[in-house]
Amino acid sequence: MSTPPELDKVLAVAAEHAEHADADAEFPTAALDALRASGLLGLVVPVEHGGLGGTFADVVDLTMRIATVDMSVGMVFGMHCQQAATIVRHAGPALRAELLPALARGELYLASVTTERGKGGHLLTSESEVTAEGGTLHVDRDAPVVTGGVHADGYLVTTLAPDATSPSQVSLIYAARNQLETQVLGGWQPLGMRATHSVPMRLTGDIPASQLVGEPGGFRDIVTATFGPLAHLSWSAAWLGAASGALSRVVGHIRSPQGRKQFNTSSELLLTRLAGVRGRLDLVHALLRHTLDVVDRTQDLSVPPVQLLINTLKTQAAVQCFAAVDELVELVGLRHGYLRGSALWLERVFRDLRSASLNYANDRLLLANGALALLDQEVRLA
Ligand SMILES: Cc1cc2nc3c(=O)[nH]c(=O)nc-3n(C[C@H](O)[C@H](O)[C@H](O)COP(=O)(O)OP(=O)(O)OC[C@H]3O[C@@H](n4cnc5c(N)ncnc54)[C@H](O)[C@@H]3O)c2cc1C
Structure with missing residues (x-):
């Protein structure tokens, strides 16, 4: 799917309201209104029901883009798409017929x-x-x-x-x-x-x-096929988008006339730190794209190698994206890294990303993955 032109409006509105929404712990209603008007609330709704017919890859791409300006809005969007995809794939015909057109019209935020x-x-x-x-x-x-x-x-x-x-x-x-x-x-x-x-x-x-x-008592099947994979894919996309946005702003700052006065771009410490941050993001990005590909082409997502991969994406994205922004704070120092009001707003991204390992506890997934690893003696990497 090509990038919807309305995305720019969503990004502009989200960026405009991000600082005060964070300061006041307020829901980004203006960004939700822009999402409603853009048709993006119906991203995963099939075209025949009026939606954009987007795929999981589209959810990942758009969540990443939105999270570069506000991780909260990225998460709101990604989680909505996860709920919408669950209805598309698992609701019965009558419920689908009622809800899908409303999702496509932007009338149903889930x-x-x-x-x-x-x-x-x-x-x-x-x-x-x-x-x-x-x-x-x-x-x-x-x-x-x-x-x-x-x-x-x-x-x-x-x-x-x-x-x-x-x-x-x-x-x-x-x-x-x-x-x-x-x-x-x-x-x-x-x-x-x-x-x-x-x-x-x-x-x-x-x-x-x-x-x-789905079936009464059948939520496990929904989790395996749709809910779990799309949660981990879209959350990881939000975290990666937020961390990538932070790196982009830091690089822009270092290269600016003002930044050139503060930073020596041939400093080995600076270059090594930048390489470390960039490496973490490239690792998460590679894992995200690979997981997306495996999820797309695997019929039965319940097999241990695939479950292991989907869970590892979530735990690693949470750890690596947070660590990347932590290193950026170290790199730019107090004024632009730790204080509110900097045009780099690393402080907000750092606080936002601290939630990543808690948002479905990494510990729970690591325990599950330890048990799954024991079931896969051949180490069949997905
Ligand atoms: C920004 C954000 C938005 C969210 N939005 C929603 C939402 O819209 N809807 C919703 O339903 N939920 C939402 N959640 C909740 C989220 O998805 C998690 O389920 C929730 O944060 C887990 O809460 P918890 O840490 O108290 O619980 P737990 O997962 O129970 O973890 C509590 C502690 O117990 C530890 N622990 C867990 N299992 C074990 C074990 N076997 N042995 C030892 N220690 C263990 C964990 O490491 C953790 O330290 C959101 C969370 C965040 C951060």
């Missing part, structure tokens, strides 16, 4: 509700019961972290399947905002990713059982 207070981030279990009565599911979901939850038009929510006999029987339900009573239970004052406005909420309502996405 939020994700998977985290729970008791089980933390673990994606494949739930403690949230729903009761089924006739064709209706009664949802009462405590949702401790919901990016854009106040602004979303609809939610994809994980719960236990109604007749579940184990915490791993997790269902995914689509609920429209107007089908729910939404209560905001607290504020959002984090270190970084402040413009994601990921507030705690309680969602209550009666939802038609026809709004189940």
Whole structure:
């Protein structure tokens, strides 16, 4: 897909509002409005439903571009595309027919509700019961972290399947905002990713059982085929975009007349540091493109070598992109690296990227990968 011309408008609006959205921990409503108007909320919606017919590679490319100006907006966009792709690939025909044109028209911004207070981030279990009565599911979901939850038009929510006999029987339900009573239970004052406005909420309502996405208790299959891979691809794209934007601004600064007074471009320390940062980004980029390619051409994504790769992308992108920006802070020093108000805004990117290893805990994925590595004695690298 060629770059949509409306992307420039989205980038300009996101850049204009980034500083105050971060300072005030405010959701970037102007950027969301620009995304709505651009048609990009329907990026992954097939053309026959009015969408742009974009691929996972398009999600990665556009998320990277948006995150170069504001990582929070990049994440909001990438996560929305992950939810939209889940509907495209796993919702039944009636739900698709209702939601896909609305996504394409920019009327449906989707939020994700998977985290729970008791089980933390673990994606494949739930403690949230729903009761089924006739064709209706009664949802009462405590949702401790919901990016854009106040602004979303609809939610994809994980719960236990109604007749579940184990915490791993997790269902995914689509609920429209107007089908729910939404209560905001607290504020959002984090270190970084402040413009994601990921507030705690309680969602209550009666939802038609026809709004189940996938089979009852079948969320694991959705995670394996779509939800997990696209989460790791789009998050990594957001982190890489943010870190690449930071490097670009630093290089521009060093080469500027003002920067030339401060930096000696033949300094071996400076050159070695720049090479280290650039190397980290090239490594993540190579891993991201390779993972994208493997995900695109593999039928069964559940096999250990592919799962290992998808998880390694996430953990390495989180570590390497943060480390790259940390090194840039060291390289440019206090004024442009550590203080707010610098035109390089490394300080914000540093705080934003600190969330990467926590946004689905790297520790959880490393534990999973250790177990998977034991299953793959032949070391079949994907
Ligand atoms: C910017 C941002 C936006 C988010 N948006 C959303 C959203 O829209 N919707 C949503 O549902 N969630 C969202 N989340 C939540 C996120 O995806 C994670 O699920 C959540 O951050 C995990 O929270 P946690 O660290 O408290 O829990 P956990 O994953 O439970 O981790 C808590 C701690 O336990 C450790 N740990 C985990 N497993 C083990 C183990 N087996 N042994 C030892 N230690 C272990 C971890 O390393 C970590 O230190 C968002 C998070 C961020 C940062």
